[in-house]
Amino acid sequence: xxxxxxxxxxxxxxxxxxxxxxxxxxxxxxxxxxxxxxxxxxxxxxxxxxxxxxxxxxxxxxxxxxxxxxxxxxxxxxxxxxxxxxxxxxxxxxxxxxxxxxxxxxxxxxxxxxxxxxxxxxxxxxxxxxxxxxxxxxxxxxxxxxxxxxxxxxxxxxxxxxxxxxxxxxxxxxxxxxxxxxxxxxxxxxxxxxxxxxxxxxxxxxxxxxxxxxxxxxxxxxxxxxxxxxxxxxxxxxxxxxxxxxxxxxxxxxxxxxxxxxxxxxxxxxxxxxxxxxxxxxxxxxxxxxxxxxxxxxxxxxxxxxxxxxxxxxxxxxxxxxxxxxxxxxxxxxxxxxxxxxxxxxxxxxxxxxxxxxxxxxxxxxxxxxxxxxxxxxxxxxxxxxxxxxxxxxxxx
Numbered sequence: 262x263x264x265x266x267x268x269x270x271x272x273x274x275x276x277x278x279x280x281x282x283x284x285x286x287x288x289x290x291x292x293x294x295x296x297x298x299x300x301x302x303x304x305x306x307x308x309x310x311x312x313x314x315x316x317x318x319x320x321x322x323x324x325x326x327x328x329x330x331x332x333x334x335x336x337x338x339x340x341x342x343x344x345x346x347x348x349x350x351x352x353x354x355x356x357x358x359x360x361x362x363x364x365x366x367x368x369x370x371x372x373x374x375x376x377x378x379x380x381x382x383x384x385x386x387x388x389x390x391x392x393x394x395x396x397x398x399x400x401x402x403x404x405x406x407x408x409x410x411x412x413x414x415x416x417x418x419x420x421x422x423x424x425x426x427x428x429x430x431x432x433x434x435x436x437x438x439x440x441x442x443x444x445x446x447x448x449x450x451x452x453x454x455x456x457x458x459x460x461x462x463x464x465x466x467x468x469x470x471x472x473x474x475x476x477x478x479x480x481x482x483x484x485x486x487x488x489x490x491x492x493x494x495x496x497x498x499x500x501x502x503x504x505x506x507x508x509x510x511x512x513x514x515x516x517x518x519x520x521x522x523x524x525x526x527x528x529x530x531x532x533x534x535x536x537x538x539x540x541x542x543x544x545x546x547x548x549x550x551x552x553x554x555x556x557x558x559x560x561x562x563x564x565x566x567x568x569x570x571x572x573x574x575x576x577x578x579x580x581x582x583x584x585x586x587x588x589x590x591x592x593x594x595x596x597x598x599x600x601x602x603x604x605x606x607x608x609x610x611x612x613x614x615x616x617x618x619x620x621x622x623x624x625x626x627x628x629x630x631x632x633x634x635x636x637x638x639x640x641x642x643x644x645x646x647x648x649x650x651x652x653x654x655x656x657x658x
Contacts, residue, residue: 268446274405274437275300277444278344278370281412283314284452285368288339288459291319291330295349296382297434298372302344324349328356328367335365336473338464340416343367346434347374350388354395360427361396361489363474366419366459367427369397370412373535373586374434375621383622384434385586386535390563390595396489398428398496399564401534405444407515408432411561413447414503417456421499426492431563433536435622445513455510493565500562518567520559521574523549527556529637530578532600533585534560537618537625541584544630555634560596568603580612582637584630584651586619593648612640618651625651 272280279301282290290309292302308314317334321327324345331341345353350371360367371389375381389399398418402408408430415428432438465473477485501517508514522542524530531541538559548555558574560567575581583597592598597615604613614637619625629651640647 268448269443270446271441271443272446273300274408274432274440274442276304277405277409277446278412278432278438279304279308280446281409282342282370283308284447284449285342285413285416285456286314286340286453286458287316287342289317289319289331289334289341290343291321291327291334291341292343292345293321293324293327293349295324295346297374297438298344298346298349298370300438301370301372324352325356328353328360328369331367332356332360332363332365333465335367336363336465338459338461340420340459341365341367342369344370344372346372347376347382347388350392351376354392357392357395357397359474362485364425364489364492365427366416366425368412368415368419369427369429370408371429371431372434372438373431381621384436385620385622386431386433387587387620389429389431390585390587392429393564393595396426397564398426398493398500398562400428400430400500400561401563402430402432402437403515403536403538403559405432405437405440405442406513408437409444409447410507410511410513410515413452413456414507416459417503417506418496418499420459420461422462423495424492424499426489426496431535436536445511447511451510455507497562497565497567515561516559518560518562518570519574520561522557522559524556524558524574526554527577528554528579529634530556530558530575530581531630531633532558532560532575532581532583532596534563534596535586537584537586540625540627541630544627547627548631548634553634563596566599566603571600571603572607572609575611576609578611579641580637581614582633583613583615584618584625584633585615586617588617588620588650597648612647614640615648616651617649
């Protein structure tokens with residue numbers, strides 16, 4: 262993978278993302294601090310104060326207010342940005358629907374963190390997975406570099422006239438937000454070339470009055486939701502196209518909707534999203550060295566859910582193990598349930614085993630990955646699917 266930029270520095274993940282936001286040139290930033298998201302907006306506020314970013318930075322009284330402010334700003338034609346995590350995202354819940362329903366293309370970084378109770382500030386992905394059906398596009402980053410690059414890509418996806426849908430760029434809290442590692446910081450001029458100024462066709466303007474977020478009775482409400490549904494279907498193509506355009510400009514490519522690792526001959530395939538991908542790659546390297554045909558399918562776009570791409574990528578697998586940092590209380594978990602749905606009525610009859618792991622920041626180790634692969638291999642030849650919590654501490658149950 263060739264790099265067209267040379268501005269590599271060792272920086273904190275939060276700073277790298279804030280720098281990416283600066284290169285996107287938002288007109289309005291509105292945010293409320295909450296761990297582990299705080300460093301992102303702290304850095305942005307400093308950039309505004311130093312004159313490096315010409316943006317209106319608003320400090321508000323809650324996450325609910327932070328997103329509500331941006332609805333008005335975006336409706337008036339301003340490129341808008343926020344970031345949050347965990348309980349902060351939960352407090353935004355009502356407004357998340359308003360943003361997507363009004364088709365305002367806000368971009369927000371979500372620093373994934375467990376949701377209480379019990380209170381926990383460490384990483385899992387329950388917050389964003391719990392908001393999977395609110396109408397936002399969701400892109401998950403494997404590492405800091407991908408979080409940086411996905412943030413720029415997100416605006417180009419969201420602001421497309423055929424999409425007009427908000428985007429969450431999800432990055433694991435602490436694991437990515439607070440790590441220091443070498444990152445290619447975005448070049449401002451290349452970013453401007455890639456992402457033109459935001460010029461929406463329709464805005465709130467007293468000179469040309471319009472109604473935004475109008476009341477919809479039963480005769481029209483379904484059609485509004487259908488238009489959102491169609492926008493997500495169009496976004497499947499747009500996400501791929503933008504990833505390729507980004508590669509042409511910056512020399513980095515992440516696979517668009519999903520990405521594979523040793524998929525060509527894999528008999529057992531692990532499916533996951535987020536920063537655990539790096540650990541899984543190391544485990545696969547070890548297992549491959551002793552002849553085990555294990556592969557990885559990394560999901561970048563969780564919403565829209567790329568059903569056809571997943572079917573194509575997994576059609577030759579003998580068994581599939583899904584690892585995710587969330588749980589659907591009373592059901593199973595988000596990703597494994599959606600994957601099973603994707604294979605329903607298809608020609609694929611591969612057993613799917615779901616594993617909940619890493620809740621509340623618990624480590625997922627190479628040893629754990631080996632154990633998961635062994636259990637998946639034992640399921641070959643069976644049609645039924647399984648689901649379990651990885652490494653439950655029975656002594657404290």
